Amino acid sequence: MRTLYLFLIVFLGAFTVQAARVQFVHNASNAPLDIYFGDERITTDLAYRNATPFLDLQSDSVLLVGVAPAGSRSAVEVYTSVSMVFGDDGAYIVMITGTVGGLPGIELVQFDLASEMAEGPNNVGIHFFQGTSDLQDVDLLLGRNILFNNVAYGHFGGYLEVPASGNYHLTLTPGFDNTVPLVRWSDDLSFWAGKTAVLFTSGQKYSLQPDFAVLLALSDGRTIPIKVVTPEMDDSSLDRWLLGSDIRLFPNPATDWVQINLRLSQQTDLQAVITNDKGRVVETRNFGQLPSGHHQLQFYVSMLPKGRYFVRLLFPETGVSEMLPFYIATH
Secondary structure: OHHHHHHHHHHHHOOOOOEEEEEEEEEEEOOOEEEEEOOEEEEEEEOOOOEOOOEEEEOOOOEEEEEEEOOOOOHHHOOEEEEEOOOOOOEEEEEEEEEOOOOOOOEEEEEOOOOOEOOOOOEEEEEEEEOOOOOOOEEEEEOOEEEEEEEOOOEEEEEEEEEOOOEEEEEEEEOOOOOOOOEEEEEEOHHHOOEEEEEEEEOOOOOOOOOOEEEEEEOOOOEEEEOOEOOOOOOHHHOHHHHOOOOEEEOOOEOOEEEEEEEEOOOEEEEEEEEEOOOOEEEEEEEEEEOOEEEEEEEEOOOOOOEEEEEEEEEOOOOEEEEEEEEEOOO
16 A cells, blocks of 8 residues: 555656746737737736736746737737746746837747745835837936846846835936936835835837836736826925935945935934845934934944945935935955
8 A cells, every 4th residue: 555655646746747937017019918828828818018917837848938919719829929948936027028010029028037025025026127119228226326227128127125115216217327317206115015026117208109107017917007207397206305416325335334425405303224135124323303404424334244235214204215225345
């Protein structure tokens, strides 16, 4: 009986299908699509600028991934298909980009270093994709610090995690000139702590009928459009009335100390919280009431190990906050 039991375990284990976790994001204007994995239709009628949740798909086999018109009957109707391999227990994102029935044509871009959950429970993981065909290489900035650098159309910029708390002031600029904002926006990511999302640009910005947008595709499949501010619009929503544009953090990377120079337009309370890249608080400072004008805030970091950190400036009276990333090099 024991021999038979062991035989059944080995026999059934041989037929166990290994799975990878894969999310699809539809950014190919402007029609719904069906998605095929081999000959199997795995998603039907996925709308433009929508996403699937992470799906279980067979791993360690080369299969064609294709997209077809909504309502298709089989994989022979696909617009295009690409051979893809997903590793066992890995997480992947496939961005569908381009134009349905136009130029640039549809492409499927696979990102192999994806994550479904943030490593730190107090962090949010961000994948960034540049999906706007009439923009050249772009940078994504947090304050004046580059999060993603020189990301070309049709490419992922990578993946990073940021603390979920705080209101992030983000700016998209040309890769060759960070002084020229294309769009700005402010984001509170606290609702998605411990999870990940795909931040992506979409549409065209400079065509005769511009439809440019920035969206956040959550790991559960929901997609949230982000309200952006262009340089021509009133940007009071970004709280520049309080911090102005004179905030600086240096040196970066740091070794023994880091200093923040800022200018306040009015008297206000100020607190500062430093967290590591796992979201753990390593230092909290309360500066109390500061008068309007220029200030220098210095933090000694020589006791901290090298790595990525964040300084969050909190203004309790107004609810305004500002997050600044920095690195500690080898001491």
